[in-house]
Amino acid sequence: MSGKLHVGQFITQYPYKDQFTGGNEYFCSGAERVAKRLSDELAKMGCEVTVCSSSATSEYVVEDQGEVTVERSPSLTKVNTTQISPTQVLDPISKGLEFDLVHAHNSTPPGVIAGWLYAKWNDVPLIITHHGGENYEQHGSIFRQVGLFAYTRFIINPLFRSADAAVSPTSGYIKESSALSSVETARVIPNGVEVDEFDPGISSDEAKQQIGIEPDSFLVMYLGSLHQRKGADVLLEGFLQFHEEYPDTRLIIGGNGGLKEQLKSTVAENTMSDIVSIPGFIPESQKPTYMAAADAFVLPSVTPGSEVFPLVLLEAAAAETPIIASQFDTIESVVGEHEIGIFVEPGSADSITSKLQYLYNNESERRELAENAFSMAKARKWSTIAEQYLELYEEVLE
Template identity: 25%
Template sequence: MTKNLLVICNNFPDRENIYIGGIFIKEQVKHLRSFFDNIYVISPVPYGIEYVRKIKQEDYIFENIHVYFLKYLNFPVFYSYGRKNWIYLEKRAIIKKIQKEGLKFDLIHAHYTWPSGAVSIELKKKFNVPVTITEHTSVTFKKAIENKDPIFIKSWKSCDAIIRIRKGDIKFFDSVGISLNKVHYIPNGFDHNKFMALDGPRCKEKLNLPINNKKILLNVGNMYDEIKGHKYLIEAINEVKKHRKDVLCIIIGTGKLRKNLEKQIRTMGLENEMKLVGRKTHEEIPIWMNACDIFILPSLKEGNPTVLPECLACGKPFIGTRVGGIPEIITSEEYGLLCEPANSRYLSENILTALDRVWNEEKIRSYAENFSWQNIASDILKVYEIAKRDFNEK
């Protein structure tokens, strides 16, 4: 008897990982593939989205993973208003695709409750298979709980298992009538075949970075809104500059706020201390991480950022904010330093402290192994078994 998994997600990378939206889902799927005959990934792409993403996404296959970018007609306004219409249009398109390709599957894993989870509940009715939903968001999750969002609650009640990437959020499901027995904590992970210790000076040389006379600070985070805290990082570097002249902060990412951040850097006279290097592929990120001395993530809100275990896997200390699932990973100052968000003064103090400290990179890498995708995949498989058991008992 075949064992096939259907993954539904509205963001998924292209073959070459030029577009990296949902890269953590792709990494997770790659480490689940050996446990299934086939994994089918359907990533619905409403007409017009590719223009926004600035990339054309084509179907592809790697190993036993079949990726379908489902082009279909939907209307942006339905994403926030008239959501039942969005669900109907996406569900209809997915069912047609499943039937056209002759896909057979035993389990559905939806990433994000909205819209993938809500749509997957409709697919459950059609195909009579269990559904697991992973809820990744931070702000959206909080609003759904506070507003008792009916679509979120219906999806959670109707699915067979829920994975939450932040342990501290699990208690909130109870407040909207969801049994905590069906909610499981599993954080995001890293690929130990990509994120590992590399020769730092050689990585710096490859990236044309100073090898001996600069301390390299690294941030990876897109600039689509202010939630990643870039503004406070720039302010913090301005303060660090008053105490040290050997710091170079690199920011990887792109987005609509880039021009504003470049202006802030110029206004503060930090052109020599900060460099915005744009988007980099997921394959390039380990080189940048190994070239840095400290990794910084000053987010205002977070779920469970994948860059966190990735930087630890490279042996780099993490400097960031006490938000989302970050304090659940950085449980000791042996791995990094945390402060409250939106506070550039405390962030700068953490950076200065970190620069003066001798870090045990081997100990950091050893700790990171707890979050390897191999271990995470094992935990996910256990949830799948629980979901199937509960589904069959209903």
């Protein structure tokens, strides 16, 4: 190999330039944000980076995002939030793209399959980062159910066994994942965060005022998608019990998803609209203010394996916000190992109530958790994460 390393990043969906400002129906969540930050950092480090992904339209698009080139295959339709781009598995080959190494991100197919096919066709190394999605969940359209059933039952494990290296963002997911346990070795490389981006430059009281919360309130926060597996409904139930004893408390549930209207109905039925706010999608530019305003961030996930390494935990940590999270191996290997939060029993509103009461009454504990969280976040700069990936690339190429 001569010249600089050319890395092909393969993922089903990849953020557009204005992706996280709101109003964009092209869906991207944690895995897609990781792929983008990693691609940007690798380009800064001197790699040539090309991303193979799907388009939001029926046209093939080549897009420059700084030093990163994005090749978007045309989409035929969309199933739930996933763009269906049938030619994504063939376009990189038919268009003669030449990579020294393929790095595929397993979130939803077919992006990771496209990466596997390119690597085998061109005989180049294949690395797969596992962002989750191997547990089949029976909801959505029949096309989604059939496709994910086939993928999770028959494709994903052989796919990972054929990779030259597999990566998990947490050690906990190696324990939970069937796909990762099927490979000889799985490398742990965590996700990253930039702490400077989560310093709004104002105090917590000022941040509360900016988002319409009384400065002397105890603010509980959730930011994320509003789907059943995330447990926002369990959080709401637990908070309502908590608020009965502590009336100076407030709750914000930010995000969009299928549970949003149900949550709003529950708030209305309990005449709590002045206590609980459900503002919908929170743009990336406003996240630092919301996180700085929070006295506790809650991640109440109820489905095992649905969380691998949620970026929102790092974002809360960067904002020095104590965390309450469901006790799964994946989350425990982040929160527990670094002592940045406390755990609740998944799916238990009573457990959430109890842990909110504990943090409310223990300011010194909140302060210690916040300090630990900030220290962990500072060690997770994206440049550091990209260096770990580059070392892995070099190992595999040797």
